[in-house]
Amino acid sequence: MIKQHPLKGSNRLKLGVFSTNADGGLAITDVPERWTASWADNLTAAQIADRAGLEFLLPIARWRGFGGRNRVREWSFETFTWAAALAASTERIGLFMTVHVPLVHPLYAAKSLATVDHVSGGRAGLNIVCGWNPKEFGMFGAPLVEKGYDQAAEWLDIVERAYGLAQPFDFDGEYYTLKDVVSRPASLQSPRPVTMNAAFGGPGRDFAAAHCDYLFTTFTEMADAGDPVADIRKRTAGTGRDVGVYTVCHVVCRESRQEAEDYYTRYAVTLADHEAVDDHMAGKKAFSQSHDAAAYDRYRQRFAGGAGSFPLIGTPESIAAQMIEISEKGYAGIALSFVNYTDELPYFCDQVLPILARAGYRT
Numbered sequence: 442m443i444k445q446h447p448l449k450g451s452n453r454l455k456l457g458v459f460s461t462n463a464d465g466g467l468a469i470t471d472v473p474e475r476w477t478a479s480w481a482d483n484l485t486a487a488q489i490a491d492r493a494g495l496e497f498l499l500p501i502a503r504w505r506g507f508g509g510r511n512r513v514r515e516w517s518f519e520t521f522t523w524a525a526a527l528a529a530s531t532e533r534i535g536l537f538m539t540v541h542v543p544l545v546h547p548l549y550a551a552k553s554l555a556t557v558d559h560v561s562g563g564r565a566g567l568n569i570v571c572g573w574n575p576k577e578f579g580m581f582g583a584p585l586v587e588k589g590y591d592q593a594a595e596w597l598d599i600v601e602r603a604y605g606l607a608q609p610f611d612f613d614g615e616y617y618t619l620k621d622v623v624s625r626p627a628s629l630q631s632p633r634p635v636t637m638n639a640a641f642g643g644p645g646r647d648f649a650a651a652h653c654d655y656l657f658t659t660f661t662e663m664a665d666a667g668d669p670v671a672d673i674r675k676r677t678a679g680t681g682r683d684v685g686v687y688t689v690c691h692v693v694c695r696e697s698r699q700e701a702e703d704y705y706t707r708y709a710v711t712l713a714d715h716e717a718v719d720d721h722m723a724g725k726k727a728f729s730q731s732h733d734a735a736a737y738d739r740y741r742q743r744f745a746g747g748a749g750s751f752p753l754i755g756t757p758e759s760i761a762a763q764m765i766e767i768s769e770k771g772y773a774g775i776a777l778s779f780v781n782y783t784d785e786l787p788y789f790c791d792q793v794l795p796i797l798a799r800a801g802y803r804t
């Protein structure tokens with residue numbers, strides 16, 4: 442019997458871990474304890490999160506790095522095979538695969554996703570990205586696709602039909618012309634594994650609103666954090682679709698606020714890998730709309746600290762309070778990153794999760 446996917450469980454605020462599969466996680470730093478993303482550490486971090494009852498593990502999709510001293514992110518594990526290995530070594534947690542639509546054929550993806558869904562007993566998840574990095578696409582000899590989300594709509598339609606239709610089918614689209622298509626087994630989850638779209642701009646939100654279960658997005662200031670949620674509700678109004686919104690935060694959780702802030706300054710300012718931060722920010726600014734324009738100028742520390750995501754820096758109490766605020770802005774869940782996941786997750790889980798439970802946001 443297939444279990445309910447963890448993202449459909451009863452916790453009001455779902456939590457997961459983002460980007461353990463890549464060197465540095467989300468950080469771009471030179472501190473000696475920086476995340477090297479070894480397989481042993483990936484496995485340990487996943488099992489800590491699984492035992493603590495977090496809902497999901499979410500990998501980043503990265504094919505090349507951002508240079509600098511450590512060639513940060515150049516080392517990253519491919520996400521289908523990563524999820525398959527973790528599916529066999531965890532019990533309850535949801536396992537996302539982050540897939541570049543223009544680089545991966547939908548039938549290859551359909552089979553890989555179904556494989557992980559079977560290995561994990563229905564815990565697979567698909568995180569769709571259309572990509573932004575021309576250097577990365579150049580490695581594949583592929584141009585950045587202009588109307589990525591039109592292609593993504595065809596791509597996802599093919600995955601669903603491959604699972605849903607008992608008979609082979611032909612597909613005649615703008616991006617794919619396919620003959621006599623079959624793909625068995627179908628995923629255990631029906632009509633397909635839970636699906637999110639990682640995006641920021643209007644077309645990405647429209648795609649999520651029309652085709653996905655969740656939008657995965659960023660916000661810059663807590664005061665405006667509710668805007669993407671309100672926007673998605675507008676885009677789904679009258680359609681009968683309920684699309685949950687997830688966001689991403691980098692975390693430094695310590696006994697005292699001073700300790701947390703000192704460490705944030707140390708890893709994301711003093712010992713930031715500045716050359717790689719410059720490369721990452723310049724590329725994102727030029728080719729991705731994943732943040733609003735002001736974010737690049739105002740928040741260099743956030744790019745070194747967690748790829749421009751929102752920082753949760755402080756004591757367990759203050760971090761729990763901010764997470765509750767994010768939940769109250771309408772977010773269904775948060776994907777978290779740490780400088781060193783295996784060192785920092787145990788303290789975070791022991792200290793922050795009980796506060797969220799007492800406040801009624803998790804059990």
Ligand SMILES: Cc1cc2nc3c(=O)[nH]c(=O)nc-3n(C[C@H](O)[C@H](O)[C@H](O)COP(=O)(O)O)c2cc1C
Pocket residue numbers: 500501502503539570571572573574639640641642643644645646657658659689728729730731
């Ligand atoms: C929260 C979030 C996570 C993302 N994760 C990835 C990723 O793992 N790999 C990648 O190439 N792009 C990633 N992207 C970038 C998207 O693929 C996309 O290129 C970018 O957001 C710009 O397009 P948009 O305006 O549609 O969002 C992410 C974007 C967001 C907002």
